[in-house]
Amino acid sequence: MSGICIICETDTHVRPLYKKNYREEDINEQIFSARRLPDRIHANVVRCEKCGLVFASPLVDPSLLSGLYEKSVYTYGNEETYIAKTYARYLKKLAQRMDTHTKPWSYLDIGCGNGFMLTAAKEAGFEHVYGCEPSHHAIEQADPSIRHFIKQGMFSAELFQNQRFDAVSCFQTLDHIPDPRAFVRECLKVLKPGGYVLFINHNIASLAARILGERCPMIDIEHTYLHTPETMRTLFSKEGFTEIDVFSVRNDYPLHYWAHLVPGPKKMKQKTLAFLKNSPIGQMIIPLYPGNIGFIGRKPLA
Ligand SMILES: [Zn+2]
Secondary structure, three states: OOOOEOOOOEOOOEEEEEOOOOOHHHOOHHHHOOOOOOOOOOOOEEEEOOOOOEEEOOOOOHHHHHHHHHHOOOOOHHHHHHHHHHHHHHHHHHHHHOOHHHOOOEEEEEOOOOOHHHHHHHHOOOOEEEEEEOOHHHHHOOOHHHHOOEEEOOOOHHHHOOOOEEEEEEEOOHHHOOOHHHHHHHHHHHEEEEEEEEEEEEEOOOHHHHHHHHHOOOOOOOOOEEEOHHHHHHHHHHOOOEEEEEEEOOEEEEHHHHHHHOOOOHHHHHHHHHHHHOOHHHHOEEEEOOOEEEEEEEOOOO
8 A cells, every 4th residue: 555646546556666764753843944954864755657746655644744844943044045036037937927907916925934035026026925834933034024924824725814816826835735735725715816826846757856866855754745747737737727837947056055955975065065155166156957846827717
């Protein structure tokens, strides 16, 4: 019994991929913080050979996950600027698609951390910006001008009562969701008719993922479901999204940040990272397509 694929709705093609490699007592809040050093701890991982979806089976207890995310410590640090620039490029792409007659636009970022994308969204032309984030610590780090537009909690339409949005974004969060189909339905609920979603998350069919295998940072205890461009398309179209566009995401990061993502012996890696962080070469901006999927979809008008 390997678990049901949520895309194919059967376990017929699901095969074991990697065996769970941690003990329950090793789980702590640090593990669930964003941007820690990849440590290759993961649950039992399986793959559906038909559609390519990779997922944890059995799933880590969702109540345990939400409790840990609430307490998790926010550690993006200096990389935030580069991450914001990358995501902002795609927010602008989204804004270009949208009908200016529907302005002023309201925007929601799910899993917004300290809300750094709310500021970027304003610059991209979204007048009313909101966020949703489970980590108290992350919200405390938010700029006072946007902090009270961030709702604390795991995302659900209920959290926003009758509030509806012209656009919803979700950056590197879908991979962490215990029930992605229910999550996509909740996104649909908070959108106005004709509203758009923008998702960016890992691509498990990418070259990096295929080369690194179990050593790939995507294979991680935090990740419940890992998608391919095709499974993204199917996931959203099954729930009624239209005008779907799936694309590769270009990230412009400094060399020391790329180095942080490459697996290697811990001591050597720490030394290399310390050197790169303090040298001009480490600050060089390198544009790469590291294996992220971009996704835009639209809620039907009627
Ligand atoms: Zn499948």
